[in-house]
Amino acid sequence: GQQVMQIPQYQHVQEGEDFTTYCNSSTTLSNIQWYKQRPGGHPVFLIQLVKSGEVKKQKRLTFQFGEAKKNSSLHITATQTTDVGTYFCAVTGGFKTIFGAGTRLFVKA
Amino acid sequence: EAGVAQSPRYKIIEKRQSVAFWCNPISGHATLYWYQQILGQGPKLLIQFQNNGVVDDSQLPKDRFSAERLKGVDSTLKIQPAKLEDSAVYLCASSFSGVEAFFGQGTRLTVV
Numbered sequence: 001g002q003q004v005m006q007i008p009q010y011q012h013v014q015e016g017e018d019f020t021t022y023c024n025s026s027t028t029l030s031n032i033q034w035y036k037q038r039p040g041g042h043p044v045f046l047i048q049l050v051k052s053g054e055v056k057k058q059k060r061l062t063f064q065f066g067e068a069k070k071n072s073s074l075h076i077t078a079t080q081t082t083d084v085g086t087y088f089c090a091v092t093g094g095f096k097t098i099f100g101a102g103t104r105l106f107v108k109a
Numbered sequence: 110e111a112g113v114a115q116s117p118r119y120k121i122i123e124k125r126q127s128v129a130f131w132c133n134p135i136s137g138h139a140t141l142y143w144y145q146q147i148l149g150q151g152p153k154l155l156i157q158f159q160n161n162g163v164v165d166d167s168q169l170p171k172d173r174f175s176a177e178r179l180k181g182v183d184s185t186l187k188i189q190p191a192k193l194e195d196s197a198v199y200l201c202a203s204s205f206s207g208v209e210a211f212f213g214q215g216t217r218l219t220v221v
Contacts (some may be wrong), residue, residue, distance in 0.1 A: 099151035
């Protein structure tokens, strides 16, 4: 079945530093979604990317879909303590939504 | 707009016992998902319903897990008998468009 690999597994940053997580697939994706899960919370939808090379921004978050539609990235500029949590990419194929393992972000004040 | 409701929030059972979880999706959402999230891992799709029909249950351990969605609204997920490795958070989610999934708070199951 379809799988996505996320790297890194963990990232520790100092508040104010940037953060990037990557999602990679061996097959071409029809779309990719990003979710954030706060510690002890449930996943919350952030965005969906559909087009090749698509770039979307939400305040300090920048989402990018690769030209070949096999990878995606989420970049956070100037992290804040409120950014703490696990960021998941998810792909939809055959009506199923499959989640990656996630990247857990720790932010030190 | 009310969110996805799940109950109970927490459950502790002994292995070989049975347990059931309930989910009430957002009104009007035809798609309903049950995910299992083991600590430190991403959510794993167990079963997906479109209205009251099953779209995918390929990762549902059918020898012990069962799920139903009567009348295309509420859903229940049952485990019988439970094993230690079933300890996880069980997340219910629903979607109107099939794009954005709205998750409930989850049920944290501990099997001892």
